[in-house]
Amino acid sequence: MNIEKMVEIGLLFEQYKELLTDKQREIVSLYYEEDYSLGEISENLNVSRQGVYDALKRSEKILKDYENKLHLVRKIQEQEKITKTIIDKIVDIKQDLLQNRDCANLIPKVENIEDICREMLK
Amino acid sequence: MNIEKMVEIGLLFEQYKELLTDKQREIVSLYYEEDYSLGEISENLNVSRQGVYDALKRSEKILKDYENKLHLVRKIQEQEKITKTIIDKIVDIKQDLLQNRDCANLIPKVENIEDICREMLK
Incomplete structure (x- = not known):
């Protein structure tokens, strides 16, 4: 994974994680903080690989949308x-x-x- | 209106106003910042008095819910x-x-x- 993106999502997650659902928060944490792969998360949470991928993309969009409105990280x-x-x-x-x-x-x-x-x- | 509540909602509104819809933002601003009455807002925006009241209550709840999660004002x-x-x-x-x-x-x-x-x- 691209390091800049990891830092970016990490900063956004730190500020806005409470605005995600429990499941989204868990998946983002495993992927961006614990460095699990999509396959590992899929296996651990019993969600399809595509489901994990979609949850990550959706969560990233939510975090970015909040930053665009509140500018907390900035x-x-x-x-x-x-x-x-x-x-x-x-x-x-x-x-x-x-x-x-x-x-x-x-x-x-x-x-x-x-x-x-x-x-x-x- | 109770002055503490006015200050409280004013502070929350300042931080989280971008998370309200345009209509909610307009109504909260008129009521809490411009000191319009429910009746005056109803007349100006062509919304029922009850509609203005409901929008205010709904907006206050949204602002408080965000503060409970992000604690920005605190x-x-x-x-x-x-x-x-x-x-x-x-x-x-x-x-x-x-x-x-x-x-x-x-x-x-x-x-x-x-x-x-x-x-x-x-």
Whole structure:
């Protein structure tokens, strides 16, 4: 499977999985997260290979349709980019504080903000 | 109308309006954003008063069901709370820098982070 597609569907699935049916969720998870083949899923779930394929295609369409309307994946990626920018700027300030020790008392305060930002990226 | 409900539906509508039909979106907007009465909406859209009422109830249920699955409003509120916390901490650091002028060169850098955070709240 194409790696870009795997990442794309993985990100969409993470955000919108609750909007799929239990069966769709199970099939997408087995295929995209657990790396089962269509044949293996078919055997495990006792669904025809074509049935598994159709469920995957249908689920992918549902996930993409929701992203086209809500843009959650895009927004989260933008948010992460901003958070990383803030971390870079905080690290830069920390470097300055370490070099000029006159305001060393500020280092813990700056590090506290860095911690909060890193927590947001988890 | 109860103000808490207005705020609640307003927040949900902001996040999930794209998941309503055009007609549902129009009715929710007129009622919750433009403060039209059921009677006025009925007259304007040439739909029975009961039809407007049913569309509102149905739309509210759809919006709430999506929030129960995706928790977007809750997540955005949590995100805003964290951003406000960072701003408070940045303002505190700025105060320290203004009082101890040894590191005054850091003030623009700190203000830059504050600006980025305030932009996120818009």
